[in-house]
Structures are given as structure tokens and as C-alpha cells.
Amino acid sequence: MSDNNMKEKILLAIKRLGIDMVGFASKARFEGVDAQHNPFSIFPEAKTVILVGKRICRGALRGVEEGTNFGDYSLFGKTWLEDEFLAVSCYDLVRLIEDEGWEACPVFPNSPDIPTQGVAVSEGRPAPNVYPDFDYAAVACGLGEIGKSGLFLSPEYGSRQRFHMILTDAEIEETPLFEGSVCDGCGKCAESCPLGAIDMNHLKEITMAGKTMQVASIRYDLCKTCKNGACPNSVNASLMPDRIPALCNRSCLCHLEEEGLVGNRFERPFRTREAWQIGGSGDGDRGAR
Ligand code: SF4
Ligand code: SF4
Known part of the structure; x- marks a missing residue:
């Protein structure tokens, strides 16, 4: 109860x-x-x-x-x-x-x-x-x-x-699963990635807690080398970097705000000049958008 x-x-x-x-x-x-x-x-x-x-x-x-x-x-x-x-x-x-x-x-x-850091204390436990x-x-x-x-x-x-x-151990009424959609499939994350790491042509279906979503195929091996704002993993650089500040996601942020797909609003747009990029065909150019 x-x-x-x-x-x-x-x-x-x-x-x-x-x-x-x-x-x-x-x-x-x-x-x-x-x-x-x-x-x-x-x-x-x-x-x-x-x-x-x-x-x-x-x-x-x-x-x-x-x-x-x-x-x-x-x-x-x-x-x-x-x-x-x-x-x-x-x-x-x-x-x-x-x-x-x-x-x-x-x-x-x-x-x-992060790989396991010890051995199971008894059989049957992770x-x-x-x-x-x-x-x-x-x-x-x-x-x-x-x-x-x-x-x-x-x-x-x-x-x-x-x-x-x-x-x-308190039994608390659960929050309904989110039924809407924030991502509209615009593809800006893929278009803006200078390394071509996001492939929107090959979407994969994933299911979490009964909710099914589609995610692009992503070359995380390229993300680990990305110099476009991705933050190397602080535990071990061979693990997934923090992609929130990376160009792909900053382009997503701009899109979600421009289209009114997120509730947190601002007086001025986030991006006011072309984005810088490193590692693509226009290496060093300011023009990833
Ligand atoms: S930029 Fe954002 S909204 Fe557009 S497809 Fe990528 S994740 Fe979805
Ligand atoms: S982290 Fe870098 S390489 Fe990976 S998708 Fe984003 S911009 Fe591309």
C-alpha cells in the first residue's frame, strides 16, 4: 500500500x-x-x-x-x-x-x-x-x-x-511514464557532429521500463576522441565522455528551444553566431551549424 x-x-x-x-x-x-x-x-x-x-x-x-x-x-x-x-x-x-x-x-x-571493482561476496550476488x-x-x-x-x-x-x-523501503505511488516526446527527430544532432558519429539512417529501438524509443546508431569510439566540447570521462578516459556540452547536444538544445519543445524559456537564443568545430572537413572553421 x-x-x-x-x-x-x-x-x-x-x-x-x-x-x-x-x-x-x-x-x-x-x-x-x-x-x-x-x-x-x-x-x-x-x-x-x-x-x-x-x-x-x-x-x-x-x-x-x-x-x-x-x-x-x-x-x-x-x-x-x-x-x-x-x-x-x-x-x-x-x-x-x-x-x-x-x-x-x-x-x-x-x-x-565502469567495470566491477571487486569479487562477489557470496554466490548469487553481483x-x-x-x-x-x-x-x-x-x-x-x-x-x-x-x-x-x-x-x-x-x-x-x-x-x-x-x-x-x-x-x-517506503512504498510510494509511482510517477506515470512520460508519454509525450521531446525529440522530434530533426537530425540536428547528427548534422552538427563534425565527426559524423551519429547515423540517423540506422535507428535502433530501445525499451526501458516498458517505454519504447528510437535512438540513432552512434559511434561512441569517435565521441571518445571528440574535441567539440565533449568532456572526457573523469574516472577513465576510455569510458563514455560527457556529451551534454558537445556540439551535437548544444545544437539539439538550440533546436528544442527554437521549436518550443522544452519548458525552460529564455529571453535570448542560446546560439547567436555560427558554432565553432574541430575535427571535421572544416577543421578549425567556425561553421558547424
Ligand atoms: S537534435 Fe535533439 S531533437 Fe533533434 S533528433 Fe537530435 S536528439 Fe532529437
Ligand atoms: S560527442 Fe562529438 S563526436 Fe560524439 S556525437 Fe557529439 S559532436 Fe559528434
Whole structure:
């Protein structure tokens, strides 16, 4: 039986805690997820996954768009946002849930690509560490969809958000799966990629928590060499880079805003001059758009 009182307390608290997004999913939505990436491997008695998110402010991408400052995105858009601002808000919500007598287990958004870092403590258990796929969890929690670019998109911020997870044994009514669509298949992400890494002619169907989406074929091996704003993986450069600040996704951001496909609006357009690019046929030219 769902604890509506708990849900109301969480919804009331998120504004005070500076959390921009929250979604809830039951264990059933993670059925079929392999044990190595399943959040319920971490807390088997949990009943609910809660995902809390904070936006990446658009201004954190400004220096990348101009090609003049990459360091401040990596702080305000990634490291500090995940490791500090969001971590504190998530932990305060954990405390609120535990004050009500329910266990609340905070989970950091480590990359699910990170290889296991130990051996299973007993037969039948996955090896540590289990790192859930947060894109899957965001879809399962009803917060959005995976776009053709392979990035998670929400109807409010597009790809501009980061999440932390809380597993709790409180049974909380789940958020309906997102039924609309943010990505309109425009292909701007593919057109703008100087390395030709996104192939819109070969779409793949993926299903997460019962929601089916189409994603372009993507040469992630090229993304790992990309110098167009992609941020190398901080754990290991051989793992997937952060593509949110990359040219493909900044072009997507422009498109979603221009077409009114996201709710977070601004007085002025994000892109006011042609985008710079490195590594394509027009190497070094300003003109990737
Ligand atoms: S650029 Fe267009 S096709 Fe690519 S993810 Fe964004 S909306 Fe979808
Ligand atoms: S990260 Fe770079 S190489 Fe990969 S799709 Fe985006 S622009 Fe292209």
C-alpha cells in the first residue's frame, strides 16, 4: 500500500531543497534489468526508486558554446553540481525520509560502464560495485525519454539536468511514464557532429521500463576522441565522455528551444553566431551549424 503521506512530504520538501525534478518508480519497472546494474541489488527490500534532479543552468554551457571557457562547465555543470549541490539536497531528502522511519539509501550517478571493482561476496550476488543506469532510471521514474542523440531529454530542460537516486523501503505511488516526446527527430544532432558519429539512417529501438524509443546508431569510439566540447570521462578516459556540452547536444538544445519543445524559456537564443568545430572537413572553421 502506497504511503501518500510520505510522497506529500517529499513533494513539499523538494522546493525548499532546491530540487528541480523528482520522480518515483516501483520495483516492477526494473524487472529484467541485469543484477549488475539493478538498483535493487543494492537494497533488495526497497520498494521505490526516487530520482531527484537539478538543472544544469544554461549559462554553464556559455563558455563552451563560445569556445572560450570549458573549466566552469566542468564545475557548475558537472562536478560541483553532482558532487556537492545535488549531493547535499539528496542527502537532506534522505534524512527527511529516515525521520519518518523508512530507510533511504542514497546512490551517486557513477557511470554504469565502469567495470566491477571487486569479487562477489557470496554466490548469487553481483560483484561490487553495482552502478545503476541513471538514464534507465530517469525514464522509469517518468521524467522523460531518450532522444535520437542517445541522451536523456526531459520536457522542461531537454538534456540539461543531473540526477541522484534514493532507494527506500517506503512504498510510494509511482510517477506515470512520460508519454509525450521531446525529440522530434530533426537530425540536428547528427548534422552538427563534425565527426559524423551519429547515423540517423540506422535507428535502433530501445525499451526501458516498458517505454519504447528510437535512438540513432552512434559511434561512441569517435565521441571518445571528440574535441567539440565533449568532456572526457573523469574516472577513465576510455569510458563514455560527457556529451551534454558537445556540439551535437548544444545544437539539439538550440533546436528544442527554437521549436518550443522544452519548458525552460529564455529571453535570448542560446546560439547567436555560427558554432565553432574541430575535427571535421572544416577543421578549425567556425561553421558547424
Ligand atoms: S537534435 Fe533533434 S533528433 Fe537530435 S536528439 Fe535533439 S531533437 Fe532529437
Ligand atoms: S560527442 Fe562529438 S563526436 Fe560524439 S556525437 Fe557529439 S559532436 Fe559528434
